[in-house]
Amino acid sequence: MTGFSAGKSTRQRRRPADASLVRVLAAFVAILLIAPASVAGKSFSAWGSAVAEAGVNTAAAEGCPIESPDGLSLYIASNRAGGTGSPDPNDIWVFQRESIDGPWGPAENLGMPVNSTFADYCPTPLRGKALLFVSTRPGGCGGGDIYLGRNNPAHGWSIQHLGCDAAGSGPNFPGGEFGPSLVETDEGTFLFFSSDGYEVGGDQDIYMSRQLADGSFGPATAVSELNTPQHDFMPNVRKDGLEIVFNSNRAGGFGMQDVYTSTRSSTSEPWSTPMNLGSNVNTAGNETRSSLSWDGLRLHFGRDGDIYVSTRSR
Secondary structure, three states: OHHHHHOHHHHHHHHHHHHHHHHHHHHHHHHHHHHHHHOOOOOOOOOOOOEEOOOOOOOOOEEEEEEOOOOOEEEEEEOOOOOOOOOOOOEEEEEEOOOOOOOOOOOEEOOOOOOOOOOEEEEEEEOOOEEEEEEOOOOOOOOOEEEEEEEEOOOEEEEEEOOEOOOOOOOEOOOOEEEEEEEEEOOEEEEEEEEOOOOOOOOOEEEEEEEOOOOOEOOOEEOHHHOOOOOEEEEEEOOOOOEEEEEEOOOOOOOOOEEEEEEOOOOOOOOOOOEEOOOOOOOOOOEEEEEEOOOOOEEEEEEOOEEEEEEOOO
């Protein structure tokens, strides 16, 4: 009380300036409170109503869509005719276009050794003519495993298995892996994916593995803030590492599998509580393997055997 009384006249003389400062600070705080709706530092509109991807779908089953970093290629998995055949016809295919707004050209099968006579799916194109994908071909750790392919213009594709968690040589579990997604951050380079881990046939959870100095990947750890006792799988992380999309059949959705999103303010922070993307994207059907374009403006995903896309603007 004594100190307050002694300084009273000084504070009264400064009150107009202080009030202005308070108003400025209040406005700044209001902007910060609005920021979470702008998706971790980037201002985006809501996702628009999803539409079937023109020139991509057939009577066969298509899924696992994802754009290349430059947005001029679209990779999918499909069991359409013209693939590598039995015992499992699921192959990886790619479409090309001349511009972001241009139409997709005809589907091209990537051929062997990326594709095999076993199931090959969940492609994830990387910079430098590289491709992450999942395959059930022999020689893995159990179910479908994550592989890395590199395309040398002179020698073609080379394929590398990422190693087994049980042997301490990589992220692949005895269960099945889905949806590999690689993101470079200030904290390092991380591989996100989903797996049923050592509980083969159990619920899928989202995992993260750090890339080591020699280029290999270390043991994977569960991303606890994204997982539930239900299926949470096929994650895809935006280029800046601040937004993730994945599908889940957790309670509160529209039907079977729905697309969810989570954000974080920096790559050193935990992910926010996942949010359902709503009726513009999700339906009573199965929405699976969603993926973000590198500019964050397009969301591709599978729905009941067809490829769909939703767009937003900055």
